[in-house]
Amino acid sequence: MQASIFIPCLIDRFLPEIGRSTVRLLEALGVTVSYDPRQTCCGQPAFNAGHPEEAVHLARRMLQIFDGEHPVVSPSGSCVAMVRTMYGLLDLPEEDLRRWNKLRANLFELSEFLVRDDLIGGLVARRQGRAVIHHSCHHLRHTGGRIPLLSVLEKVAGIEIIESPEAQACCGFGGIFSAKLPELSKAIGTARLDAMLAHDPDYIVLADAGCILHLRGLLSGRPGNAKPPVIHYAQLLADPDLGAGGTP
Amino acid sequence: MSDGGRRGSREASFSVAMHNRTRSARAAIRGRLDTAYEGQRPDPPEESYLRPTDQPVPLSDLERFLERLREHQVGYHLVAGAEELAELMANQIYAKRGRKALLDNRGVMLQCRLLGGLRQRLLDVIVEAVGAGLAADQADFGITPCEGLIAETGTIVLAADDRPTLQVSLLPGRHFVVAREAQLVVDLATWMATHPGNGRHHILLSGPSRTADIEKQVVIGVHGPWKVSLFILRDGWEQR
Amino acid sequence: MSGLRDTVQTKLADAGLQEALGRALASSNAKLETALSELDDVPALKDAAAEIRRHAVGRMWQLLETFEARLRDAGTTVLWARDATDVRRYIAEICSVHKVSKTVLSKTMVGEELGLEQSIKDAGSSVIQSDVGERIIQLAQQSPSHIILPCIHLRAADVGKILHERGRMPYSEDPAELSRGLGKSLRQHFLGAHMGVSGANFLVAETGNIVCVENEGNIRMGYSVPPVHVVVTGVEKILPTLADARLLLALLPRLATGQRATCYTSILGPAPLPGQSRYVILVDNGRSDLFGAGPCRDLLHCIRCGACLNVCPVYQRVGGHAYGWTYPGPIGTAMASMLAPDEAVESLSLCTLCGACSEVCPVRIPLDRLILLGRATARARRKASEVRQERRALRWFRRAMSGRVRYRMSDWGHRLGLAWWGGRVAAMQEKLGWRGERAAPEPAPQLFRTWWSGRRKRGDLK
Known part of the structure; x- marks a missing residue:
């Protein structure tokens, strides 16, 4: 099977380990991965800030780059939701609308792709300790990522998964929101972080880059040394730098 | 309230200016909605949209209804006949030191001669039917019949056609409702299907008056009655 | 932006507010879970509710005409209002025709939107808010901070202080004592009132019914006691049939207060009660603008349950006053670009786009998406220098990504x-x-x- 990957700008620049884990994981499952280096950003920041005409430009670029036949897989639910849902609210020309309709059906969030056709099937990864889940909002609500995420995490042997009811509550990142109203953003995030740390986890597992940067930032701003890594679920399966374990 | 009649019954003599105002407002609102349709009339109504049927009832209707009543803090008594009803109700009024009881004396209330039954047993309590002079806000007990009982939501359906009757179930601190077991239906849909809209005022009552406006803490008894008790005449009560 | 950022910081630093919101919302959301768990198939029920509202709003005018005819034939006066001015005039006229000098007003969001309390005062009548929460707000001279829990921002102790100072009640911190005390003091106002004013939850075209949902009994008081009853309600509350109302009634109380049914659901007939005059004022006030604004029409589907506020991570932290206008929380933010006054347009930033609101909404309004669209629409009404600055940064970003x-x-x-x-x-x-x-x-x-x-x-x- 072949798949093209979409590695959003935040991951490319700040969290490349998520991209690397995504590639390793897909390859371990026998997928031939291709990556188009022309890709940059899907246009979400501009659109979320209320400037759709700036977003249109990047959206058209995205649609032209990902106009192939292979499925497109991305480790970011937020960017997938932008393309799938929000592009529909943009003023796109006819030929790009056609491309959008094609890409919309062909674009998958990583966990969604993995459980589709049971691609992940017999995979077994191994880690030790306790992982607290935080459902990233767009992954959870726009790409319906809860069940896929749990199914993927089931493949990690030796780990205790903790999913508390407030795991579905927003961490307060919100893209441009985090810079426009930083005090509020941090207050929401701090409360989430406190709730998660109360479980004394070895890993804090998320599904989107923005929330990871936000919670990592808040965690590293705290005093103390023993801090669990805030990671993407793909890393729990396939990041060799995370210590022993991962996909065999 | 004393001059209420004068105020209410007076024919509304709206000025010409107001008539013109509502007419032009009506036209303006219609115009804006029409413009929004961009010349196209909206789709004809589709009547086929999904109306899920209500879920099956695991318990018997009555058991479920009574469970709901307990949850809603509504007292209830199952009574076999008219004599038992009057006896039980009189005992309760007596026990709570009731002074004045007001009855909405219709339907089942007449059939079981409750007014007489209570008067006979409560010699030092004023028991009156609506319209006989006792104002609802003077009474400490309001006693009414009902139009239906709904199992799914633990609801009692009240009906009234005028303000004095509406007030019987609202102003006194304690509200007694008399119902027949046969009035129990599974859900609101069933009740509505068997009681076509006849222009009356209905109240779906599911518990005593309450508020949770302060810190979301539930407080029973604000404006309406703080105690509601339901007396259900079991099937076959006419023979007893 | 700094204005809003300052407001938010004040709210975050307000320990009383944080305590009050935290307590009340935790309880609300826990009850919501339980109430929904009782239903067989919530998604199917929500689909049906959304469909009902879409149909009703889609052919609003025809339904309103039918509704108007039912009421008129039964002797109820129906009045149409474009905006607050129309409503003021009608209220003035009604008060003068019926010599009204004492009014009891039941909590209504449409009323808040129109400044109804002031209109009644200006018409020469005293006006008492009769809902416990609204009465507290009235005595405190504040505005409600939630669409169904007006004083959610106050702790019991705060309420105790307000009622002691302004309501001549002995000081207490016990919600039961406070609520019952208020109920008692409101009783005389009900009995002496000339006019009762309330809102409505649903208007039923086919039968001419007006449906009002409540727990306290103040709405019932408002139409059962005074000789004049006025209903002030938005045109979008219209529904085709009573069966539609029934279906929505399975969701509204569950989402609003976590109850399977509220204590009182009044289904008023089309005719006034004998010896009573009834007026129904159908208010537009911007609703026809929403109707004509593409996807924003969905906002008219709202049944004002308030659940979107309760689940919103931002509302949970800042409360309703931070939004700066009548409608707080996600539903307010989604309407802000079209309906809020200019100074409250910044409230569009009070959203992390988490989508919890759209998820909980009983009529499936895509609130987060509409907030996004609203941000684009609202640019024209924001401070030009800020928009320019934002745009410059984003243009730079776009170029860098191109x-x-x-x-x-x-x-x-x-x-x-x-x-x-x-x-x-x-x-x-x-x-x-x-x-x-x-x-x-x-x-x-x-x-x-x-x-x-x-x-x-x-x-x-x-």
């Missing part, structure tokens, strides 16, 4: 900036809140794309 080389250059620029102008970057990070207690992310030593091409060169790729 090609491989530019992308690389922006990355180098980022790194050089950090190395050479550390101080300036730090100041910027400080301003945006990505410093100190929330550390800014560092650019990774190696970009993903660099790793990818290196790997290809090394021939790792199968």
Whole structure:
């Protein structure tokens, strides 16, 4: 099977380990991965800030780059939701609308792709300790990522998964929101972080880059040394730098 | 309230200016909605949209209804006949030191001669039917019949056609409702299907008056009655 | 923006507010879960509810005409109002015709929107808010901060102080004592009132019914006691049939208060009660604008349950007053670009786009999406300098993202900036809140794309 990957700008620049884990994981499952280096950003920041005409430009670029036949897989639910849902609210020309309709059906969030056709099937990864889940909002609500995420995490042997009811509550990142109203953003995030740390986890597992940067930032701003890594679920399966374990 | 009649019954003599105002407002609102349709009339109504049927009832209707009543803090008594009803109700009024009881004396209330039954047993309590002079806000007990009982939501359906009757179930601190077991239906849909809209005022009552406006803490008894008790005449009560 | 940011900081620093909101919302959301768990198939029920509202709003005018005819034939006066001015005039006229000098007003959001309380006062009548929460707000001379729990921002102790100082009640911190005390003092007002004014939850075209949902009994008081009853309600409350109302009644109380049914659901007939005059004022006040604004029409489907406020991570922290106008929380934010006054348009920033509101909404309004669209619409009404500044930054970002080389250059620029102008970057990070207690992310030593091409060169790729 072949798949093209979409590695959003935040991951490319700040969290490349998520991209690397995504590639390793897909390859371990026998997928031939291709990556188009022309890709940059899907246009979400501009659109979320209320400037759709700036977003249109990047959206058209995205649609032209990902106009192939292979499925497109991305480790970011937020960017997938932008393309799938929000592009529909943009003023796109006819030929790009056609491309959008094609890409919309062909674009998958990583966990969604993995459980589709049971691609992940017999995979077994191994880690030790306790992982607290935080459902990233767009992954959870726009790409319906809860069940896929749990199914993927089931493949990690030796780990205790903790999913508390407030795991579905927003961490307060919100893209441009985090810079426009930083005090509020941090207050929401701090409360989430406190709730998660109360479980004394070895890993804090998320599904989107923005929330990871936000919670990592808040965690590293705290005093103390023993801090669990805030990671993407793909890393729990396939990041060799995370210590022993991962996909065999 | 004393001059209420004068105020209410007076024919509304709206000025010409107001008539013109509502007419032009009506036209303006219609115009804006029409413009929004961009010349196209909206789709004809589709009547086929999904109306899920209500879920099956695991318990018997009555058991479920009574469970709901307990949850809603509504007292209830199952009574076999008219004599038992009057006896039980009189005992309760007596026990709570009731002074004045007001009855909405219709339907089942007449059939079981409750007014007489209570008067006979409560010699030092004023028991009156609506319209006989006792104002609802003077009474400490309001006693009414009902139009239906709904199992799914633990609801009692009240009906009234005028303000004095509406007030019987609202102003006194304690509200007694008399119902027949046969009035129990599974859900609101069933009740509505068997009681076509006849222009009356209905109240779906599911518990005593309450508020949770302060810190979301539930407080029973604000404006309406703080105690509601339901007396259900079991099937076959006419023979007893 | 700084205005809103300051407001938010004040709210975050208000320990009383945080305590009150925390307590009340935790209880609300727990009850919501339980109430929904009782239903067989919530998604199907929500689908049906959404469909009912879509149909009703879609052919609003025809339904309103039918409704009007039912009421008129039965002797109820129906009045149409474009805006608050129309309503003021009608209220003035009604008060004068019926010599009204004492009014009891039941909580209504439409009333809040129109300044109804003031209109009644201006018409020469005293006006008492009769809902416990609204009465507290009235005595405190504040505005409600939630669409169904007006004084959710106050702790019992705060309420006790207000009622003691302004309501001549003995001081207490017990919600039961306070609520019952208020109920008792409101009783005389009900009995002496000439006019009762209330809102409505649903208007039923086919049968001419008006449905009012409540727990306290103040709405019932308002139509059962005074000789004049006025209903002030938005035109969008219309429904085709009573069966539609029934279906929505399975969801409304569950979402609003976690109850399977409220204590009192009044289904008023089309005719006034004997000896009573009834007026129904159908209010537009911007609703026809929403109707004509493409996807924003969905906002008219709202049944005002308030659940979106309760689940909103932002509302939970700042409460309703931070939004600066009548409608707080996600539903308010989604309507803000069209209906809020200019000074409250900034409230569109009070959203993390988490989508919890759209998820909980019983009539499936895509609130987060409408907020996004609203942000674009609202630019025209925001401070031009701020919009320009934002736009400049985003245009720069767009250019940086518009090609491989530019992308690389922006990355180098980022790194050089950090190395050479550390101080300036730090100041910027400080301003945006990505410093100190929330550390800014560092650019990774190696970009993903660099790793990818290196790997290809090394021939790792199968």
